Amino acid sequence: MMLQVSNLSKVFGGLRAVDDASLQVEQGRIVALIGPNGAGKTTLFACIAGFHAASAGQVHFMGQDITGWPVHRISRAGMVRTFQITQPFAKLTVHENIAVGAYQQFHDRREAWEHARAVARQVGMEALLAQPASGLTVAGRKRLELARALATGPKLLLLDEVMAGLNPTEILEIIGIIRAIRDSGVTVLLIEHVMHAVMSLSDHIHVLSYGKIIAQGNPQEVVNNPAVIEAYLGRGSADHGANTPTEVVHA
Amino acid sequence: MSRSAKGEGHPMTTASDLKPIPWKLHLSVLAVAIAFPFVFPSSFMVNFGVLALFYAFIGQSWNISGGFAGQLSFGHVAFFGVGAYASTIVQMRYGISPWLGLPIAGLAGAFVGGVIAVLSFRAGLKGSYFALITLAFAEVLRIVSNSISITGGGLGLLIPMKIGAQNLQFAERSGFYFLILVLAAGSVAVAEWMRRSRFGAQLAAIRENEDSAKALGINVFAEKVKVMLISGAIGGIGGCFFAQYFLYIDPLIAFGTDKSVEMLLVAMIGGAGTVYGPLVGSVLLALVSDVTRTLTQIQGLSLVLYGGLLVVIIAFLPNGLIDLFSRKRGGGKPGSKT
């Protein structure tokens, strides 16, 4: 088991953002974490990756207890996350951005730069390498987040809404890229609202609502689960199809 | 700069600043600097050169932590002062050669840099709070050096004049010039090495976005401490040089806010985060200083102009003057103009 999250809770003041959540991710799989807005998915990611200290529970990564480890140590162990609201190194070029990720594996500049180029090619960004990151579109930034994380040579990628704000063509491309990433040996845990992508990509799905895991299973099981349907429709949030922008970009 | 770039990312640097500078440029600048005292051998001009290179040197100290790593500091004089006092005290009390004083000053500066860094970054201080606490640390050092006898208290320390290269007191001013040239060139080399290295890339990442840097495996705390060690060392060495050039230091010179301001100004106005920014800023400040003093007999006008320039640059042109140079060279920075 690549990732084992056991009874994780995160409390902010009076709010239980994550409530006794457990999930597992098997090596080589693509696993999705879904749930209505505000369910606590990003908070859970943040706890797993070490950005927040969990109030209770443990995280085991490749057999090691990584609960309470600092972020960079978890990253070096092979678990790398992206951010829902993209955080590029704005004044560096795309190439330099990705190279920072590559530098986790390669200490030599030439190798890091070459690897960054290869990763950029892998996600379809090779043409943009010389551009300053701040000049990218939303889709470009999302891809950059992905490329940067990929360049570190991770064993487990945590992708937080990497498809938000993309148009249908871009979504199809990303689906292909993610699948290729998995095929190359990287395990993927993703938060996503784009349902058709989740359905077509995932081997396994966990559903989070009000901080609790309310269901898990393969896509077919989850989609027919009455608790899941209620969590989405019963609360008045309609099914999220494609194009749910969660990031507003100022031109 | 594309319009979406303004206001985004760290306020103090140009885009694409990890791009290595071609060797030819380095050699050209070095050649000009070496030729300078031969072309302008008057005492006045050589002094101008010494001060320009000196401020470029200590400005680089600020630039490395402030421009490259994005850690804004208002108290950089602390490293300078500690270095000045360290080398002066060991020279006067224990007869240690001021040439040895240079590395001793460097170590003292690095030590103080490390202490400030560890305390402040452990406490999670960033941005403006870090800048202010460095100011307070420098002030503490000023007060202490004003109050204890080993530093000569308020009277300071007067280094006995013993002209001779072995005492780091050159008979010819050009001796000092070439020393500071070597030091300044060294600081440029350090800066350039950082740009081309993994360390420099990681610092740039920390500057731009600490969370992303952490997520990519960078030990932000450790790298920030490292950069403060280097910055402190350079500042300290600058202090030793200054003490030897002027043969006098006191708490106000060593720890007063003037030097902190000058280090910051030359780096920011020249172009924080660039290798030659401090040199550009320093030459310009020295020029403006001399011109205004000669033309108007008014003391302090140059700093008025520089203060105003800082305001204008931050408010209206976030990249410093060096951007003008890069555009003139035919837009050497890719994607910098939309």
Add this chain to the structure above:
Amino acid sequence: MDANIIAAAAINGLLLGGIYTLVASGLTLIYGVLHIINFAHGSMLMLAMFGVFYLLTLLGIDPYLSIFIMVPAMFIFGYLLYKGLIGRLSSGKDENILLVTLGLSILIENLALMFFKGDSRTILVSYSDTMIEVGPAFVPLPKLISFAVAMALCAALGLFMQRTDMGRAIRAVAKERVGARLVGIDVDRIFAISYGIGLATLGAAASLMMPIFYVSPTVGHVFVLVAFTVVVLGGMGSFLGAVVGGLIIGLTESFGGLFLGESMGQIGISLIFILILLFRPSGLFGAKA
């Protein structure tokens, strides 16, 4: 040490602290409402003090009466400065504002050096030497007057913030910018007014300080650190914090001088600043970041 000497030091410290409170209240107001760190606070106080000085020496206006000129003048200066410069940057990173206000302070200080030269000046009025007995201490009358007026002004400012419509609008903007805009408050105008009030307190403080302090172009540095320490100790944006913090810092300075001597005694303020930032950055009454 004689209990009387300590008590006298305490009284002097409190009197001093009252004035620091006034200076700090402007700084904390500016931070609380605009979320900017006004590094130029010290040099602007210095400028205002020179204003008071020249009002006396050139126009014969008593420093305490000059309040009526200085306060509106500094308010207008602050309002215009905000509109013309500071306002352009209030949406950027706060390091930008810090740097701009640093640049302003460099500009102001060196202009002052150019025009006023480096000498220290103070003001002597006819009642400068009158001593009033306060418990075990003998206090110069100006110090008492300044303390009383400073405290009265702080109280007035507090009432203004609590009871008037403008005060409520300012507090609304400080608490919730977007919400305030949504209920129709002209947020940008409030920003300018708040910055103006922040500088106006400096105008008042300058009038109160000139009879007691020396002014020279470089005193801005000292004042800036004192003001920041008070604000950080009390809690950024907290008015009560400025009052309590000011009194504590006044006491610190007084006792520091008493127990550590003239030179070393100044260290208390910087040390407090460092310790607060390292261990309790929200200060006594500030919001936890």
